[in-house]
Amino acid sequence: MLDWLISLWSDPNTRWILLGCTLLGLGSGVIGSFTFLRRESLLGDTLAHAALPGVCIAFMLGEVKSVSLFLIGALLAGIAAVLCVSAISRWTRIKPDAAMGIVLTFFFGIGTVMLTHIQHSGSGSQSGLDKYLFGQAAAMVTGDVYTLMGVSVLLILAAMLLFKEFKLISFDPGFARGIGLPVGLLEHTMLILTTVAVAAGIQAVGVVLVAALLITPAAAARYWTDRLPAMLAFAGLFGAISGASGAAISTLGEGIPTGPVTVLAATLLFAVSLLFAPGRGLAAKALRHRALKADYARTANTGALEAAEGGSRK
Template identity: 55%
Template sequence: MIESLWLQLQHPNTQWVLAGTLLLGAASGLLGSFVLLRKQSLIGDAMAHSALPGVCLAFLFTGEKSLPFFLLGAALAGLLGTWMIQLIPRLSKTKEDSAIGIVLSVFFGVGIILLTYIQQLGSGSQSGLDSFLFGQAASLVRQDIILIAGVSAVLLLLCTVFFKEFKIITFDIAFAKGLGLPVRFLNGLMACLIVCAVVIGLQTVGVILMAAMLITPAIAARYWTERLTGMIVIAGMTGGISGVSGTLLSTTMEGMATGPLMILSATIIFLFSMICAPKRGLAAKGIRLIRLRRKTNREQVLLTIFEQYEHKEIYVTEESIRKKRRLSPSSCHKVLNDLEKERCVVRIENGVWKVTQAGIEKGYLTALKYRMYEMYLMHEMDIEKAGADQDDFVPDRLPEATRDRLLSLLKLHGRMPELRQPYPEIKKGKIANEL
């Protein structure tokens, strides 16, 4: 298999296809990042479907299979579809998503009708237009690849030149207008670049799958970074890798189209990113959730311990903790075992625990944190911002004025926890009576 692949790679046509799919994937991933962040994912799909009647009309006018004319017709049809998507909501009460659905369906339907008509012509069987539905990279010749590679390189160059402007209009269009940027021109340029990216990928990936090639690398990249620059780089790399891997798989698997394999490769990278990304991945989120639950359970047990201490009780039972905090038996038992290792509690008998001075002190700190946060929520309008949520709320890290204000409110409302001296030891035989 490796020898066969190596022999295939020596073929000039395979090398040209690899170069074309690499640049196509990189350009699609880069532009797809802006499309995703602007929440216009469906527009790419509409542009791809709108391009089909343009390809068919170009063939009817020229009477021959010429990729430059096909791309020109597809670009004009794609721009027309984009313009109609913007025009329909402006002239009617139709929402943008409905307009996208209308344009996508109508243009694609017209394209299928024209495609059927062309196939019935004498020269229709030689047109090869059906390859634009699902893509057929193997049919690309050197001139086609040069055209695709050239357009992809221009797209990458323009995105680099206008990166700062695209970044501003993507995140804050009002700010862009305030700076005096030509917002309408930049939006039009962005639309043209997206149309070009969609059009050059039609023969490789196809009308139906081109939107996935535009969006999937960007979604995968979003899992790995919080910065636009990093997202664009990762999306471009993901698109390029998907293009190359799809081409290589198509080379080794006889009869398999390149376009679907490119999308499949991008999807595999997306699934890997969704699961394994360090911050946004499902695995990382699951680990953080488990840690948060453990931390919350621990704090709830310590809070219960201190509240019972305030009622002059230094013995706690697992049953009382579970009833008060709604913890599962296993969670409650695990927390108490962990606290026992920290010498915060001592096991007296089955289900009964004695609180030590260390446990009381930790319970005091937990109660202080919770009650200060309660006061903060009650008087949030009058107090300097202290944290986004309870997990970020740390009393020792608060500004001194904020901390003093919250402590005074605790005293005013009678919620100030008090750390008294530990109670004298109670003999084990008297536990039942004390409880």
């Protein structure tokens, strides 16, 4: 165990990847808290699937595998997808959830067509593209890790700088508009930050599971606190732990993919929070419920006694 931890730290490549995944988890946890509070958690899933055609187009144009190029492709495709979702749910009678499902699968279908087209045309270095589906952090080179770390730091900085504004539009957009904040602009900024988080996360966690990086740490954090700064800190911490354990455990064996391990670590943290968090956790709730019941039974009994005594005195 100790040997393994030391070997993780002594190999410079692994060390960078570990650091990159930790920071990524931190950044996505923080941004995810806002999307969670705005009840837009599944937007992350849509953005991730919609990124596939963007990544493929970026590959076809650039003919190289480069994380920054893929990021731009994923970002543009994600923005297009979000515009489609809001257009469909605003202009027709189709509900937002169905609109998300339609856009998600349509974009992913087009992405699949492009991906298989690239693979069948056999342009050499395409093999890395399918790593995008399930994520393999070990496949990253140092330049990719730098990009990933830069993006995560950007996310955290943006969340800190715009903290007050994001807080307002998450809890009470009507009030935010009333005091003259540019709500539309802020919402778009948050959306772009979410898209950036998703696009960066795809490299480590993969298209299908990257949504969990946004949702699960934030939902777990919600059980521990009622205050937004503390929630952001908890979500960032949970995300960082999940990212780090995903990257660390996947070095154990050749066939262990990073994405699923990261997601399962986050789910474990969520389950612990759901059950044992003080105050909002299920165990605490059950204890309170029992205490309340016992308390009520006692007062009801004494009350009945007093009533009986009062009755006999008369």
